[in-house]
Structures are given as C-alpha cells and as structure tokens.
Amino acid sequence: MSQLNKLHFPYAAVVVTGGSSGIGKSFIKHIKNVNSDVPLCNLSRRVPEGFSDELKRRGVTVDLSDVASRAKAIEAVLAFLDEVDCNGPILLINNAGFGSYGEFHRGEAALQREIIEVNLNAIIDLTAGLMPILLKRGGMVMNVASITAFQPTPYIATYGATKAFLLHWGYSLRHELRDTSVSVMTVCPGSTETPFHDRAGMNVKGPTSKFAQTPDQVAHEALIALAKGKAHVVTGWSNKVMTKLATILPWGLVTRMSGAVLAHLRR
Ligand SMILES: NC(=O)c1ccc[n+]([C@@H]2O[C@H](COP(=O)([O-])OP(=O)(O)OC[C@H]3O[C@@H](n4cnc5c(N)ncnc54)[C@H](OP(=O)(O)O)[C@@H]3O)[C@@H](O)[C@H]2O)c1
Structure with missing residues (x-):
C-alpha cells in the first residue's frame, strides 16, 4: 500500500465494472486509499457496500450481458460524469468478467455467447460510450484480461480467447490513440483468490492454487503499472515466467501443457 500512496494519481473520476467482488472490490479499496475524495462509479448486478445514488460513490445496477441494460447503464455513467464537478482525466476500469469450465462440444452455445457479451461486448460498448468524454477530459482505459491471453486454454476455450x-x-487502441490524451492498458492476472472459480465451476484446489495471488496483490500491482505508464502488466512473478514461456514455445506444445494443467481444475 505504501508504494501506492507515493504515486501520482491524476484521475478526477473513476468508473469501474465488477466492484462488488474480487479484484474489482480491491481496485476500489486501493483507489480510496490513494484518494479518498475521488468520485467513483461502479457497475455490477450487486451494489458494493458503501455505494448508493450518491455522487461520490455511485452504484449503477446493470446486467452487462444484456444489451438494453448496459445501454441504460452507460447513460447513467455519463450522467454521473456530467454531475461530477471536475474537468480532470477519467479512469475507466473494465474489470467485470466470468468464465465457465468444460469442453465446448458438451456445453451450451448460449453460455459461450454470454461470456462474450460480458467479457467483450460490454467492454466495447462502455469504452465506445465513454470515448467522447474521455477524449475531451483525457483518461485511461484499463482492461482486466488474464494470463490466458497468452496461450490457448482448453476447457475454458471461449473465456481464454476473450482475454486474448x-x-x-x-x-x-493504445496505438490509435497515441496522439490524444487517452491511453489504454491491459492487466493480466493469473489465478487469484476470488469467487471467480466457483462461478466458473472450477476446482480451486488444483496445482495452480499454489501460485494464486490475492485480489489485493493484483489490484496493487495493476495500479503501480498504471502509474508507470505500462501498456500491459502480468501480475505475480510465476505468471510472468509462465507467460514468457508461452510466447517462446511452439503453440502445439503450449496447448498440450495448458490443457494438462487446466484438466486438473475439473470438479
Ligand atoms: N480470479 C482469477 O483467477 C482471475 C484470473 C485472471 C483474470 N481474472 C479476471 O478478473 C476480473 C475480475 O474477476 P474476479 O476474479 O474478481 O471475479 P469475481 O469475484 O467473480 O468478480 C466478478 C465481477 O464481475 C461482475 N459481473 C460478472 N458478470 C456480470 C454481469 N453479467 N453484469 C454485471 N457485472 C457482472 C460481478 O458482479 P455481480 O456478480 O455483482 O454482477 C463481480 O463484481 C474478470 O474479468 C476475470 O476474468 C480473474
């Protein structure tokens, strides 16, 4: 925490998705510690503790898998940003996401589409919806991906591909926006101790749990990388090693290795 407190946090308002749990909740906690006054708007189905209709802590209830629900939520976020009496840069943290364990050919296409709605289409809609105000005020889009972005991921194939x-x-986008006051960064956590695995139907006691990080560690590393202007950050040393290997080894081998590890996460 101490390292974070020393860092410059230039944002005048923060919009975060999925702050009701896990990594998103930790982002909110760390940001409040860095600047207790910064107006925060959260989007999720459950309203996080301490959030309501108030300006400083605005809780927008939304199902991000639903096009109409997220269109209404984007309007609510724009209203919030309008009400916030500031002209400074905005930090948008696209954090909400979920996965589902199992072979694609045994599952339901509807569930795969729901993963794509929340993990991708909602991010595209929210980022596009906020882009005019981001361009006007400046800001940062921080997308929470995963180490699954670096490799094929059998048994969580659709989830892994959304993160890639x-x-x-x-x-x-970072390249396209390089001459503006808006930038983009990507956070790639590995296994993290949150309700994510339970929801995905995964066995959290698998071999990867030895290297799991806490959500506080992930949010802390991400905010430090943000302050340093990184384009992406892989959190945790073991995840850094794994992702480096995945980019060097042949894809066939990487897929077999990743498949062997993920097979152990079956319940
Ligand atoms: N945990 C890990 O091992 C891990 C590893 C790598 C990357 N990640 C990524 O980290 C991000 C945060 O996950 P987490 O581990 O913190 O999991 P989590 O504790 O399950 O939190 C997920 C958050 O997303 C929100 N969310 C999910 N579906 C939603 C929907 N349809 N509409 C609105 N909000 C929705 C949830 O809010 P409500 O339930 O209140 O709607 C919740 O706040 C995700 O993008 C995940 O892919 C996690």
Missing part, C-alpha cells in the same frame, strides 16, 4: 482479444485490442 482484450490484450491485442488494448495494444491496438
């Missing part, structure tokens, strides 16, 4: 999209997309 975010990593590539983030780098491309």
Whole structure:
C-alpha cells in the first residue's frame, strides 16, 4: 500500500465494472486509499457496500450481458460524469468478467455467447460510450484480461480467447490513440483468490492454487503499472515466467501443457 500512496494519481473520476467482488472490490479499496475524495462509479448486478445514488460513490445496477441494460447503464455513467464537478482525466476500469469450465462440444452455445457479451461486448460498448468524454477530459482505459491471453486454454476455450482479444485490442487502441490524451492498458492476472472459480465451476484446489495471488496483490500491482505508464502488466512473478514461456514455445506444445494443467481444475 505504501508504494501506492507515493504515486501520482491524476484521475478526477473513476468508473469501474465488477466492484462488488474480487479484484474489482480491491481496485476500489486501493483507489480510496490513494484518494479518498475521488468520485467513483461502479457497475455490477450487486451494489458494493458503501455505494448508493450518491455522487461520490455511485452504484449503477446493470446486467452487462444484456444489451438494453448496459445501454441504460452507460447513460447513467455519463450522467454521473456530467454531475461530477471536475474537468480532470477519467479512469475507466473494465474489470467485470466470468468464465465457465468444460469442453465446448458438451456445453451450451448460449453460455459461450454470454461470456462474450460480458467479457467483450460490454467492454466495447462502455469504452465506445465513454470515448467522447474521455477524449475531451483525457483518461485511461484499463482492461482486466488474464494470463490466458497468452496461450490457448482448453476447457475454458471461449473465456481464454476473450482475454486474448482484450490484450491485442488494448495494444491496438493504445496505438490509435497515441496522439490524444487517452491511453489504454491491459492487466493480466493469473489465478487469484476470488469467487471467480466457483462461478466458473472450477476446482480451486488444483496445482495452480499454489501460485494464486490475492485480489489485493493484483489490484496493487495493476495500479503501480498504471502509474508507470505500462501498456500491459502480468501480475505475480510465476505468471510472468509462465507467460514468457508461452510466447517462446511452439503453440502445439503450449496447448498440450495448458490443457494438462487446466484438466486438473475439473470438479
Ligand atoms: N480470479 C482469477 O483467477 C482471475 C484470473 C485472471 C483474470 N481474472 C479476471 O478478473 C476480473 C475480475 O474477476 P474476479 O476474479 O474478481 O471475479 P469475481 O469475484 O467473480 O468478480 C466478478 C465481477 O464481475 C461482475 N459481473 C460478472 N458478470 C456480470 C454481469 N453479467 N453484469 C454485471 N457485472 C457482472 C460481478 O458482479 P455481480 O456478480 O455483482 O454482477 C463481480 O463484481 C474478470 O474479468 C476475470 O476474468 C480473474
């Protein structure tokens, strides 16, 4: 925490998705510690503790898998940013996401589409919806991807691919926006102790749990990388090693290795 307190946090308002749990909740906690006064707007189905209709802590209830619900939520965020009496830069943290464990050919296409709605389409809509005000005031889009962005991920194939999209997309947008006051960064956590695995139907006692980080560690590393202007950050040393290996080894081998590890996460 101490390292964070010393860092410059130039944002005049923060919009975060998925702050009701896990990594998103930790982002809110750390940001409040860095600047207790900064207006925060959260989007999730459950309203986080301490959030309501108030300006400083605005809780917007939304189902991000639903196009109409998130369109209303974007309007609510724009109203919030309008009400916030500031002209400074905005930090948008696209953190909400979920996965589901199992072979694609045994599952339901509807669930795969729901993953794509929350993990990708909601991020595209929210980022596009806020882009005019971001361009006007300046700011940062921080997308929470995963180490699954670096490798094929059998048994969580769709989930892993959504995160690969975010990593590539983030780098491309950052390049396109390089002459503006808006930038993009991507956060790539590995296994993190949150309700994520339970919801995904995964066994958290698998081999990867030995290297799991806490959500506080992930949010802390991400905010430090943000202050340093990084384009992406892989949190945790073991995740850094794994992702480096995945980029060097042949894809066939990487897929077999990743498949072997993920097979152990079956319940
Ligand atoms: N935990 C890990 O091991 C891990 C590793 C790498 C990356 N990540 C990524 O980190 C991000 C945060 O996950 P987490 O681990 O903190 O999981 P989590 O504790 O389950 O939190 C997920 C958050 O997303 C929100 N959310 C999910 N579906 C939603 C929907 N349809 N509409 C609105 N909000 C929705 C949830 O809010 P409500 O339930 O209140 O709607 C919750 O606040 C995700 O993008 C995940 O892919 C996690």
